[in-house]
Amino acid sequence: MHLLRLNLAVAASGFRRYATYRVATAAGVFTNTVFGFILAYTFIALWYERPQLGGYDQSQALTFVWIGQAMLATAALMGGGFQDEFHARVRNGDVAIDLYRPVDLQLWWFASDLGRAAFQLLGRGLVPLAVGAFAFELTLPSSPTVWLLFLCAVFLAVVVSFALRYLFALCGFWLLDATGLSALSTLLSVFFSGMLLPLTVFPGAFGEVVRRLPWAATLQVPADVLLGESGGGGLAGLGFQLAWAVVLLAAGRLLQAAATRKVVVQGG
């Protein structure tokens, strides 16, 4: 009970922290919307040439674009979550203080990242999706059940995204200079989440592999759940996300144990 209250408090402070910067949020919404328009037009051209490309019709493809813009900040698909701060704390030794605390390191950062994601879903996700729905004909479901499943998928997307970024962040314990790691993490996320192009469009065996990687759980699967393209009424997608979430969080725990055994804090 105590643990739950504590983590709720951490999550709430994560939410408030991002909610403080209103101008920055508005700026982000503007940029997401502009990118949404650019991508939407390229997708229109693409689906005009090949209707039903990747199993979507044009309206579904446009919906995919705007879901992507809504998820970009929420699931930190292009970076921008907790990891920069985490790296800084590893480099300057503050992580020792975090390890002293009577809370688990992974759970602490997870709670704060969930708070951030919750704010960014509301603050940065809703408006671009609404603008997209005004400007283009999107395929949005009318059934509340599908929306509820979509919310679950968004939650799991954030969990998988966190678990992935946490693994990369932990490598900072060994490499110290983490800028290269962050770049690699972002690069993989942008390409393999479906941010540039839906993964269903990727051809052949490459596409088969890409659709099974954990990054697919961060955008492709939530989009498919909303579009009704995920098998078993969306449950197959949620199962896929859940499986990766468990595997990656467990891997994070193992790596964290190894990292904290290794940590050496310079005195002084």
Next chain:
Amino acid sequence: MAEPGAVERRAPGRGLSARRALGGVAWGLRAYGFIAAMWVRSTMAYRASFAMMLVANFTTTFLDFAAIMIMFSQVDALGGFALPEVAFLYGTSCVAFGLADLLLGEAERIGRRVRDGTMDILLTRPVPVLSQIAADRFALRRLGRITQGALVLGWSLTRLELEWTAGSVLLTVSMVLCGGLIFGCLFVLGGAFQFWAQDASEVQNAFTYGGTTLLQYPPTVFGKELVRGATFVVPLAFVNWLPALRVLGRDDPLGLPGWVDFAAPAVALLCCAGTALVWRAGLRSYRSTGS
């Protein structure tokens, strides 16, 4: 050159003589060179890290083209343009943007400097503020984007079956140079905007990163309104669309008169003049946070 910073700090309206203004620009460029060289030396102290960042920069920016290649694995043309033509647009947009990003990309950190108070330090040094800001953390890794764009551009030139004339060669070179200037202006304008709205640094991404993404695709892909906006409001079309359509022998979807295709240098100069005014206004309106 006795008091190099004097030109920058002079009160406006006292009538700069042309020679002193030129002297100021020359000193600004030299100062930029000094600061940039210092950062290059500092980067080269960690060669392995630099090599990794260079590769990362190259690969990250290449993914955009990888997405375009995947698109073309499914279709033969996009907006009526074949892959080599899109690659030509992509290459010119990418190299022009890469140059601006390398030389002026750091201007996007002004908001942070205003917030944490380090802007004050820049104002006390006898070096133009723009030189200091633009050369700060000068990052050679950004050559990754330029190299990548240049490779795609080179590939497209081998695939395009065009009759190359002196005019079209000149147009292609000017796309990269004038395009770089126009993107550079956007970076500085975005920076100046942050004197008024410190937290809004992301707005400029819509024009800089958004702009280069827009220009990677043919104008026929986009709605007429968007193309008009990118021609008359933010003059992105002059970076590569208009001159590239001429080189590729394509019609311009807006049906503008033909001489517009050659107007990029004039547009770039106008942008620079406008940007200089906005930059000065921004700098004058700067209020220290006092911390």
